[in-house]
Amino acid sequence: MNDALDVALRLLVVFVVFLTLPLIVGQTEHKVMAHMQGRLGPMYAGGFHGWAQLVADGVKFAQKEDIVPAGADRRIFQLAPAVALLPYLLVLLAVPVGPGEGAVGQVLDAGIFFVLAVMGVGVLGSLMAGWASANKFSLLGGLRTAAQLLAYELPMLLTAASVAMAAGTVSLPGIVDAFEWWWLPWQIVGGIVFFVAGLAELQRPPFDMPVADSEIIFGAYTEYTGLRFALFLLAEYAGIVVLCGLTTVLFLGGWHGPWGADGLGWVWTLLKAAVLAFVVIWLRVTYPRLREDQLQKLSWTLLIPLSLAQIALTGVVKVVIR
Amino acid sequence: MSLAGAPQGFLSPTGVEIAFLLVGLVTFGAALVTVTTRQLVHAALWLVVALGGLAVEYLLLTAEFIAWVQVLIYVGSVVVLLLFGLMLTKAPIGRSPDADSGNRWAALTVAVAAATALIWVVVDAFRATWIDLDGPAAGSTEVTGASLFQNWVLPFEALSVLLLAALVGAIVLSRKAKTDSSSPLANSRTATESSRLITKSDEDSGSPSSGPKGRGGRSERVEANKRDDRGGPAAQEGAR
Amino acid sequence: MAPLPGSGLAKGLAVTLRTMTRKTVTEQYPDAQPELAPRTRGVIGLFEENCTVCMLCARECPDWCIYIDSHKETVPPAAPGGRERSRNVLDRFAIDFSLCMYCGICIEVCPFDALFWSPEFEYAETDIHELTHERDKLREWMWTVPAPPALDPGAEEPKEIAAARKSAEKLAAAARAESPEAAGPGPAGSGAPGSGAPGPGPDGPGAAGSNPAGPGAAGPRAAGAGSEGGDA
Numbered sequence: 001m002n003d004a005l006d007v008a009l010r011l012l013v014v015f016v017v018f019l020t021l022p023l024i025v026g027q028t029e030h031k032v033m034a035h036m037q038g039r040l041g042p043m044y045a046g047g048f049h050g051w052a053q054l055v056a057d058g059v060k061f062a063q064k065e066d067i068v069p070a071g072a073d074r075r076i077f078q079l080a081p082a083v084a085l086l087p088y089l090l091v092l093l094a095v096p097v098g099p100g101e102g103a104v105g106q107v108l109d110a111g112i113f114f115v116l117a118v119m120g121v122g123v124l125g126s127l128m129a130g131w132a133s134a135n136k137f138s139l140l141g142g143l144r145t146a147a148q149l150l151a152y153e154l155p156m157l158l159t160a161a162s163v164a165m166a167a168g169t170v171s172l173p174g175i176v177d178a179f180e181w182w183w184l185p186w187q188i189v190g191g192i193v194f195f196v197a198g199l200a201e202l203q204r205p206p207f208d209m210p211v212a213d214s215e216i217i218f219g220a221y222t223e224y225t226g227l228r229f230a231l232f233l234l235a236e237y238a239g240i241v242v243l244c245g246l247t248t249v250l251f252l253g254g255w256h257g258p259w260g261a262d263g264l265g266w267v268w269t270l271l272k273a274a275v276l277a278f279v280v281i282w283l284r285v286t287y288p289r290l291r292e293d294q295l296q297k298l299s300w301t302l303l304i305p306l307s308l309a310q311i312a313l314t315g316v317v318k319v320v321i322r
Numbered sequence: 323m324s325l326a327g328a329p330q331g332f333l334s335p336t337g338v339e340i341a342f343l344l345v346g347l348v349t350f351g352a353a354l355v356t357v358t359t360r361q362l363v364h365a366a367l368w369l370v371v372a373l374g375g376l377a378v379e380y381l382l383l384t385a386e387f388i389a390w391v392q393v394l395i396y397v398g399s400v401v402v403l404l405l406f407g408l409m410l411t412k413a414p415i416g417r418s419p420d421a422d423s424g425n426r427w428a429a430l431t432v433a434v435a436a437a438t439a440l441i442w443v444v445v446d447a448f449r450a451t452w453i454d455l456d457g458p459a460a461g462s463t464e465v466t467g468a469s470l471f472q473n474w475v476l477p478f479e480a481l482s483v484l485l486l487a488a489l490v491g492a493i494v495l496s497r498k499a500k501t502d503s504s505s506p507l508a509n510s511r512t513a514t515e516s517s518r519l520i521t522k523s524d525e526d527s528g529s530p531s532s533g534p535k536g537r538g539g540r541s542e543r544v545e546a547n548k549r550d551d552r553g554g555p556a557a558q559e560g561a562r
Numbered sequence: 563m564a565p566l567p568g569s570g571l572a573k574g575l576a577v578t579l580r581t582m583t584r585k586t587v588t589e590q591y592p593d594a595q596p597e598l599a600p601r602t603r604g605v606i607g608l609f610e611e612n613c614t615v616c617m618l619c620a621r622e623c624p625d626w627c628i629y630i631d632s633h634k635e636t637v638p639p640a641a642p643g644g645r646e647r648s649r650n651v652l653d654r655f656a657i658d659f660s661l662c663m664y665c666g667i668c669i670e671v672c673p674f675d676a677l678f679w680s681p682e683f684e685y686a687e688t689d690i691h692e693l694t695h696e697r698d699k700l701r702e703w704m705w706t707v708p709a710p711p712a713l714d715p716g717a718e719e720p721k722e723i724a725a726a727r728k729s730a731e732k733l734a735a736a737a738r739a740e741s742p743e744a745a746g747p748g749p750a751g752s753g754a755p756g757s758g759a760p761g762p763g764p765d766g767p768g769a770a771g772s773n774p775a776g777p778g779a780a781g782p783r784a785a786g787a788g789s790e791g792g793d794a
């Protein structure tokens with residue numbers, strides 16, 4: 001009984017985190033983006049600096065009519081948002097925020113593989129949406145999504161493998177436990193490659209070619225409206241949370257910090273993830289969208305060679321210090 | 323691991339065993355639908371279910387690492403590649419009337435034969451083997467890695483050589499189309515570019531449907547230009 | 563030296579970060595009134611005491627959005643025995659702001675300064691008909707017309723002031739010119755007491771300059787004038 005209660009409590013906490021953190025990231029994006037463009041951003045909803053803007057958006061989405069296009073593949077069309085969103089919920093289960101078993105939803109033996117595998121499944125939702133919408137813009141978006149996923153999954157995996165080599169384990173808490181401060185310069189290239197590839201996999205600007213609104217409307221999500229559209233958006237922001245959490249855990253040492261390591265480790269994790277989330281928004285505001293061929297070129301001619309070099313470096317250092 | 327003793331038996335299945343069976347049935351059903359459905363994309367998505375079901379089976383057998391790799395490679399990459407390919411075709415939203423190769427019976431025979439052979443071999447090999455699910459995980463990453471790189475390292479390397487061969491083959495295949503119709507200077511970039519142009523124009527003029535039309539359009543355009551030329555001086559004279 | 567690869571990317575990041583730390587330019591309009599420029603064209607006010615119903619504004623309006631009705635009244639003669647005069651009396655003056663394009667031509671052409679720009683702009687209506695502002699409303703707007711802003715430093719003088727100043731300067735110059743002449747020839751001549759008389763003042767210098775006879779000839783005239791003045 002106590003075990004069941006414990007599991008239920010953990011699931012509840014993860015679910016609440018899953019629902020709140022993406023909204024916080026979204027609100028931060030509203031505000032940060034506005035100020036980076038010399039604007040104020042939302043100011044009214046909720047009274048104080050528009051803090052409830054996304055809640056209001058959610059209410060608006062919930063009120064909208066749920067439309068399925070006549071020519072669409074109904075079942076797949078309706079299933080796609082869930083396929084896009086659920087993997088991130090599952091991934092969040094495995095991301096540790098603090099030391100010990102109390103600060104992670106579920107300790108997994110092959111945490112890295114679980115996380116990367118399930119994140120790859122999330123893209124399936126976009127593909128299903130793109131195909132089932134019976135819309136050529138959606139189809140183009142789906143194609144671009146698939147091409148992007150194929151290009152960026154590899155560097156992500158390779159850099160994650162580099163960290164796993166360094167730590168000698170594929171369990172996420174195990175990696176953070178093995179972390180030393182000098183891993184930071186050692187794995188910095190891998191970290192950057194991982195982060196960039198993750199951004200591309202989330203289709204965040206500047207890698208948002210699959211949803212490029214100026215040419216293919218909104219890519220795979222063109223035909224969506226109401227709550228299902230909101231679920232896709234939520235998936236994107238949940239993806240940001242997951243990506244920042246993962247980068248923190250894999251490359252930035254999670255709960256390790258210069259001070260306050262006892263008891264306050266989770267603060268470090270959240271702080272690092274928040275800084276990374278800010279960087280995600282910052283990059284979005286700063287850079288223009290990459291063209292499709294530039295996207296592919298960046299991955300195959302820069303990120304993959306870099307990640308291979310990182311693996312080589314990791315291997316050499318690992319052998320030398322042994 | 324061979325504990326064919328008293329505690330195990332088919333008559334009092336544990337929860338894990340029941341779950342294993344049920345997931346197996348689901349996987350089997352999904353696989354059947356995959357090959358029988360006439361909606362191409364649905365087939366790919368049912369394949370996702372089948373492969374995911376396999377991953378769950380691995381999980382139930384405590385082979386966590388294999389399970390996640392299964393999801394990563396098959397669901398995350400192979401099916402995405404499959405869908406990518408399907409999207410490039412003219413797969414309709416509904417049923418494809420021509421999605422049948424006509425080899426139904428041959429395929430069925432091969433499938434049944436393969437299944438029979440596999441089942442026979444597996445049952446024969448692991449007839450009395452039981453996996454102890456309660457003890458230390460028999461399929462954890464550490465165990466898998468150790469056995470892979472200690473006992474099975476030669477087959478592993480042989481497999482990677484196979485993959486390398488496939489890679490080289492892919493490169494050769496993708497380069498061959500260019501070198502066929504090009505000049506000997508196939509290696510230089512400009513040469514390949516120009517050769518592509520050559521092949522393209524060859525195809526254009528060679529195809530019977532587009533060739534005459536294109537030529538007709540061009541001659542018309544030339545005539546129009548002439549008419550313009552003629553009209554130009556006349557108009558000027560009129561102006562004078 | 564070639565720029566470092568990626569320095570452009572860093573520069574872009576720096577730009578956005580710097581902008582984030584600066585003050586935003588958002589106008590929080592309904593909460594805070596906007597700072598309007600002087601001479602803002604918000605609405606047109608009518609100062610109907612100045613209006614002579616000349617109809618210039620209505621005729622020049624490109625949108626034909628000014629409506630004027632008037633009638634004539636006769637006014638009794640100012641002096642007994644004089645002719646009766648007629649006068650235009652304004653009955654209706656309306657501007658349809660749903661048509662107005664805020665070109666300001668009516669205000670420019672008004673010869674009697676009866677129309678003015680007011681910076682008020684919050685007069686949206688839910689019914690388009692209410693955007694036709696009648697006389698009383700236009701008069702209400704008149705009270706929101708701000709004082710004309712000060713001229714820019716170094717700007718050209720307004721014509722009225724320039725004209726007034728010119729005549730004032732002329733007068734002053736004349737006065738200055740006369741006083742030395744009166745002081746000069748006065749003792750040389752008869753030393754009449756009426757040298758300050760205004761009559762000969764303006765032509766005094768001219769006479770002094772053009773007369774070849776010199777002060778001797780001018781003397782008697784001045785003395786004569788002086789004596790006349792003295793006589794009067």
